[in-house]
Amino acid sequence: MVNYKVTVSTGYLAGATTLNNVFIKLVGTDGESERKWLMGIKGASSFMKGMVSCFTVCCPVSIGKLILIELSKQRLPLFPEDNWFPAKVEVQSPEGHTYNFPIYRWIADSEVHRFREGTALRVCDDSHHLGRYSRQQELSQREKDYCWNVYKEGIPHCMKAESPLSLPCEVRFSFTKTTEFIFTAATGLTELQIKGLSSCKKKWNSIDAINRVFCNKRTNISDYVQKHWKEDAFFGYQYLNGVNPILIRRCKALPDNFPVTDDMVFLRGKCSLANEMKKGNIFLCDYKQLDGVKTNTINGKKQYLMAPLVLLHKTPDDELMPIAIQLKQTPAEDNPIFLPTDTEYDWLTAKIFVRSADFNEHQLNVHLLRTHLLAEVFVVSLLRNVPMVHPLYKLLVSHTRYTLQINYLARASLISKTGVFTQFAASGGEGMITLLKRSLSSMTYTSLCIPDDIAERGLEHVPNFYYRDDGLKLWDIIHRFVQGVLSFYHKNDAEVQQNSELQKWISDIFEYGSLSQACTGIPQSFTTVAEMVKFVTMVIFTCSGQHSAVNTGQYDYGGWMPNTPLTLQLPPPTTKGTTSETTMLQTLPDINTTVKGMSTLWLLSKQSSDFVALGQYPEDHFSEKIPLKLIRDFQGELEVFSAVINVRNKSLDVPYTYMDPKVLENSVAI
Known part of the structure; x- marks a missing residue:
């Protein structure tokens, strides 16, 4: 007889314990063990949360190199079926070899579940017939568990799910995440209801009155925004380091529909637009995708959403200052170009319309489409096409955490017919789908890769551009x-070309993510190692750094509503000199609209206590020495990068923390 020492680790998660009987079978190249009931000296406590328990499995002779294990459990008479979360199993063979079996899956039934030994294997490396069979069975089951669904025609596909509980156990929120998410949402709404704000459809009677909203929910940056939101320098700064840093681009020639002249923007002929454009000092923000989008009706009133053009100038002091704003795409007498030299409220009102346009563009294109919806496509394609033993799965699985459930909740609570965004944002409803379709059609692969994107927009040398600096370093x-x-x-x-599972992963992303639109530049297949590496880098960057950059600061910059109105309820001025503080207040959203938007931004900016930072791998999916060393090196580089960011931020009035690896979530989880 030969003995195999089996060590079973149960995950340290709420509900991970099982009191059911647990069974194991070892399968090797030369045979297999009997199905063994794992009954140890710890008895019923062997598989409690966080427990590590050891057992012995006896075989008449050696079964050779281990290929897989089979785990199952059976409930005791009179006891209910429970869920069990085994983290990993380690087996020491009589020959002295140690085999690691990463699991990290919920077992909720009495079926037999097969798990492969931890050495990463591509499909061409999987030479044993039992290994290939296990691989095929796993993917066959995954195709049933993770099905594609069309939420709306013309936007990326999503996963089919009837409710959060219909999602497979391993992709759902943890108990901690669920509890905190519900608590954060409930406390925000309760505070608003107590104050009588959530149902109040009146207009704001003064700017100071907006302070009543969430007076106890403030951040250092939201306080800074409240003090500086009217300033031109801060207006320009937000295009670089606010939540929408991907719109601004260097202007080499003015668009034909934006007839700005030197006399408008440069007094006494000190400069000329032509010369400043040659020097790289003129920048353009064009919200043309918003043009003609059907706007919402809120509290029985038609809402207004413009498609502005904004011209900015980099001053000798390295500040980015707005110098001209046109609120509609087509030049006309009733579409004046607003200038800093106009009256205080003409200029401020023009900037408010721009900030409202930026909110809608940011939420639907920059945030929802380019991070959440794309991340879901990456995740579903991975889970349908790539088995756990594949190196790509091991590399990317940590970047899939919570994405499917948070996106389900977004569709149910934010963009559904009764969702907050649908009800209270200017582009909610029909306009939302129009904008998402336009955004997908205009999205390019290069714009998802920050080195290419920065170069294409001509922003390599813009000073004080921390999103660019940190993003390029992180990339x-x-x-x-x-x-x-x-x-x-x-x-x-x-070897890349012959990796059928890898090729199916990228082809599904092209089909279900970009909807087979070749104009996006999303690859349909991989032909080189370099292509594969770049695309996977983009996936990780999108799910971590890019999502944090466009999500984490939402309440920082939107917690003071006048800086980021989600809608506006008067049309823009058609003649200069007709605005005042009163008309500005009448233009801003009603009280209930304001507070619904602000409470949502608070919820979406609130990080869970069980978040996993970029570079941290609580689940040990890799077992080979070189990948493990690469992970340690990766973590070391991220730690140094975090320290550099912290040193820089000490000298900034508005610290830029959204790409700091220590506070940067590994996945699209909120």
Whole structure:
């Protein structure tokens, strides 16, 4: 007889314990063990939360190199079926070899579940017939568990789910995440109801009255925004380091529909637009995708959403200052170009219309489409097409955490017919789908890759652009890590081309993410190692750094509503000199609209206490020495990068923390 020492670790999660009987079978190249009931000296406590328990499995002879294990459980008489979350199983063979089996899955039934040994294997490496069979069975089950669904025609597909509880157990929120999410939402709404604000359809009678909203929910940056929101320098700063840093671009020639002249923007002929454009000092923000979008009706009143053009100038003091604003795309007498030299409320009102347009563009294109919806496509394609033993799965699985449930909740609570965005944002409803379709059609692969995007927009040398600085550095760190890991398993281009599971992953992303639109530039297949590495880098960057950059600061910059109105309820002025503080207040959203928007931004900016920071891997999916060393190197680089960011931020009035690896979530989880 030969003995195999089996060590079973149960995850440290709420509800991970099982009191059911647990069974294991070891399967090797030369045979298999009997199905063994794992009954140890700890008895019923062997599989409690966080417990590590050891057992012995006896075989008449050695069963060779271990290929997989089979786990199952059976309820005791009179006891209910329970869920169990085994983290991993370690097996020491009589020959002295140690085999690791990463699991990290919920087992909720009495079926037999197979798990592969932890060495990453591409499909071409899986030479044993039992390994190939297990691989096929796993993907066959995944295709049933993770089905594509069309939420709305013309936007990326999503996962089919009837409710959060219909999602597979392993992709649902943890108990901690669920509890905190509900608590944050409930306390925000309760505070608003107590104050009588959530149902009040009146207009604001003064700017100071807005202070009554969430007086106890403030951040250092939201306080700064409240003090500086009227300032031109801060208006320009937000295009670089606010929540929508992807719209601004260097202007080489004025658009034909934006007839700004030197006399308008440069007094006494000190400069000329032509010369400043040659120097790279003129920048354009064009909200043309909003043009003609059908607007909402809120509290029985038609809402207004403009498609502005904004011209900015980099001053000798390295400040980015707005110098001209046109609120509609087509030049006309009733569409004046507003200037800083206009009256205080003419200029401020023009900026408010721009900030409202920016909110709608940001929420639907920059935030929802380019992070949440794309991340869901990456996740569903991975889970349908790539088995746990594949190196790509091991690399990306930590970046899938909570994405499917948070997106389900977004569709149910934010953009559904009764959702907050649908009811209270200017572009809610029919306009929302129009804008999402336009955004997808205009999205390009290069715009998702920050080095290409920054170069294409001509922003390499803009000063005080912390999103760019931190984003490029983060991209480089991720790229080196991805290159190291994937190149370890793919030695040449031919191995990439022959990796059928990898190719199916990217082809599904092209089909269900970009809807087979070749104009987006999203790859349909991989032909080289370099192509694969770049795309996987983009996936990780999108799910972590980019999502944080466009999500985490939502309440910082939107917690003071006049800086980011989600809708406006008067049309823009058609003649200069007709605005005042009164008309500005009448233009801003009603009280209930304001507070619904602000409470939602508070919820979406609130990080869960069980978040996993970028570079942290609580689940040990890799077992080989080189990938494990690459992970340690990755973590070291991120730690140094975090320290550099913290040193820089000490000298800034508005610290930029959204790409700091220590506070940067590993996945689209909120």
